Amino acid sequence: MSALTKAKGFKKSKSGTYLSMAATAFGAFGAVKQIKKARADNDTLRLVDAVVTAAGIATGLAILYRELKRLGDDDVLLG
Template identity: 75%
Template sequence: MSALTKAKGFKKSKTGTYLSIGSTAFGAFGVIKQARKARFEHDTLRLIDAVVSAAAIATGVALLLRELKRIGDDDVLLG
C-alpha cells in the first residue's frame, strides 16, 4: 500500500475526521478575533466577512459530523 493510498484512507477514517473537526474549529478563533476587531473599528464590511466565514466554519463542522456519524454507522463492532 503506497503512502498516498494510506493518506487518502486516513482522511476518511474516524481519526482523520476528528482531526479535521479540530482544525476547522481552530479556525473559528481567527474568525472571532476578526469579528471583534471589526466591531471595535466599526468596519461593517469586515464584520460581514467574519459572519460569512463563521457560517462556512459551521457548515464545514456540520458536514464533518455527518461524515463521522456515517463512519460510526458502518462500524460493525458498534452495531
C-alpha cells in the same frame, strides 16, 4: 497495504475526520478575532465578512460531524 494507500484512506477515517474537525474549529479563533476587531472599528463590511466566515466554519463542522456519524464503527484504520 502501501503507505500511500493508507494515507489516502486516512481522510475518510474517524481519526482523519476528527483531525479535520479540530483544524476547522481552530479556524473559528480567527473568525472571532476578526469579529471583535470589526466591532471595535465599527467596520460593517469587515463584520459581514467575519460573520460569513463563521457561517462557513459552522457549516464545515456540521458536514464533518455528519461524515463522522456515517462512518460509525466501520473504521478500517483503527482495526
